[in-house]
Amino acid sequence: MPIATVNPANGETLRTFDALEDDEIEKRIAAADAAFRDHRTTTFAERARLLDRAAGLLDEDREDIARTMTLEMGKPITAARAEAAKCAKAMRWYAAHAEELLADEHPAAADVEDSGAVRAYVRYRPLGPVLAVMPWNFPLWQVVRFAAPALMAGNTCLLKHASNVPQTALYLGDLFHRAGFPAGCFQTLLVGSKAVEGILRDRRVAAATLTGSEPAGRSVAAIAGDEVKHTVLELGGSDPYLVLPSADVAKAARTAVTARVQNNGQSCIAAKRFIVHTEVYEEFAERFTVGMRELTVGDPLEETTDVGPIAMEQGRADLEELVDDAVNRGAEALCGGKRPEGLGGGLENGWFYAPTVLAGVTPGMRVHREETFGPVATLYRVDSLDEAVDVANDTSFGLSSNVWTRDAGEAERCVRDLQAGGVFFNGMTASHPALPFGGVKRSGYGRELAGHGIREFCNATTVWYGSEPR
Known part of the structure; x- marks a missing residue:
């Protein structure tokens, strides 16, 4: 896959980049290893000062980097600005809390004595250079939610970003450099997916984290397993959205629209399967369909746009196949179900798809089993809470739920x-620095964010003294 910025709103190639050669990859791994030896010895205060500085620079750059993200992967400009602001917030949160999250843990005195020690505790120590294989859908946030805790823990970072967001990837490397992090602490590797195995097998690379597709996760996990290296995987999701009889149906329907089409519907934690009790089904279905139908689809650089293009042409083709299969097998498109018409303004060649609600979905349809990565919702009618839970769990994924x-x-x-990594009541799923994030089943393993996330790439070291040294 070429490393290039291709504007999904019109199909125009804006910039192309050469992939790094093997000798340059070697230099960067060596730099990450060398930087780790010093970075791990710095204080939390020193690391926090640099991360706070990066947050300030990101705030200053917000408009420019938001435009870059929109041009590279098509998210509405308002959402891109919000993503940049969220990243700065997360940096500041980890700068403020990392030291307490990684503080030494002291067992009860009676347990220390019972172990035969005069003193014992647990200390969290960084692992080393960590490879991050990141996706295009939240090109800043996915990286920062890994990098901020990893850097604060004393690790160094090697970023292999998605090949369709190279400018955002390069910006991140430049951001941490301008903030004052020493050379080698955070490096962007412009490489294709075939280079990942060699990087991960390098003895100096300590661990890996991946956010992406299930096949990509399987591949990285297999390589890391062969090398006995720790991994964190955040993979796909087909999150259920349950609406029960006591719900505020009007609010649930309004929120459902946002929950489904956030980031043009291209979010692992977007609600995708709407499971509604029969007592409120008709009202919810009508309100939800009207809300989806009224969304503005168009140029993502326009402030009034609600839904921009699918990030890649193949992604739209995949979405169309899922919808066509469902309709051909008896599902009803209450709205959408096709490419929008009459966009004009040079958007005719863009990879747009109309917000869609599919009713009458059955287990024999592909859309019942596969993740819809775009503004397509599936609607289910159930007669009880038992049935709602059964339908919700009838998926190989388990990222979050509403x-x-x-x-x-x-x-x-x-x-x-x-069966999910999160249950969000009377609101939509969202990630926050203070709350652990991750899934079960084929949505992956491990956690990002909060204390769970910063400790993923640390060695929980038991320290035991039979007598005190002098």
Whole structure:
């Protein structure tokens, strides 16, 4: 796959880049290894000062980097600005909290004595250079939510970003350099996917994190397993959105529109399967369909655009195949189900798809099993909470989930029984620095963000003293 910026709104290639040669990759791995030896010895205060500086620079650059993201992968400009602001917030959060999150842990005195020690504790130490294989859909946020905790823990970072967002990838390397992080602490590697195996097998690379497709996750996990290296995987999602009889249906429907089409529908944690109790199904379906139909599809650089293009031409083709298969097997498109017409303004060659609601989806349809990475929602009618939970769990994925209810008993049942890394009540799933993020089943393993995320790439070292040294 070429390393190039191709504007998905019109198909125009804006810039192309040469992939790094093997000798340059070697130099950068060596630089990451050398930088780690010094960076791991710096204080939390020193690291926090640099990360705070990076956050300030990102705030200053917000308009420019937002435009770059929009041109590279098509997210609405308003969403791109919000993504940049969120990244700066996360940097500041880790700068403020990393030291307490990685503080030494002291067992109870009785347990220390029982172990035969005069003193014992657990210390978190960084692992070394970490390879991050990142996707295009949130080209800043996906990287920062890994890099901020990794750098604060004392690790160094090697970024292999998606090949369609090279300018955003290069910006990130420049950002951390301008903030004052020493050479080698954070480096962007413009390489294709075939180079990943060699990098991960290098003895100096300590671990890897990947956000992306299930096939990509399997590949990286297999290589890392062969090398006995730690990995964190955040893969696909087909998140359920349950609407139960006690819900505020009007609010649930309004929120559902945003939950489905955020980032043009290209989000692993976007709600995708809308599972609605029969008592409120008709009202929800009508409100939700109207909301989806009224969205503005168009130029993502325009402030009034709600939904921009699919990031890649093949992505739109994949989405069309899923919708066509469902309709051919009996599903009904309550709205959308095709490419939008009459966009004009040079957008005719862009990779747009109309916001779509599919009703009457059955297990024999591909869309019931596969992730829809675009503004396509599937709608299910259920007769009970038991059935709602069964439908919600009838997927190979388990990233997050949404539930709308005013009933505390129903809420506790969903926390107990929904197979997902998160359960969000009466609102849409979102990631936040203070809350762990990740999934179960084929949505991956490990956690990002919060204390869980910063400790993923640390060695939990047991320190035990039979007697105190002098």
